[in-house]
Amino acid sequence: MRSVAERLITLAEADPKVFNWVALQLKAGRKPSQILAELQEQR
Numbered sequence: 001m002r003s004v005a006e007r008l009i010t011l012a013e014a015d016p017k018v019f020n021w022v023a024l025q026l027k028a029g030r031k032p033s034q035i036l037a038e039l040q041e042q043r
Contacts, residue, residue, distance in 0.1 A: 004032045011039055 002010075012019040018039070025035045 004036055008032050008036050008039075011036070 008022060012022045022035055022039075026032070
């Protein structure tokens with residue numbers, strides 16, 4: 001099973017807009033699991 005970080009990286013690699021959004025979320029202090037959950041809700 002892949003880690004949360006690995007799944008988040010895979011999603012971010014696919015789209016530059018997603019990559020930028022993820023980077024901003026991480027800088028804002030959000031946990032990778034929260035970011036991943038939000039991305040999965042949007043898809």
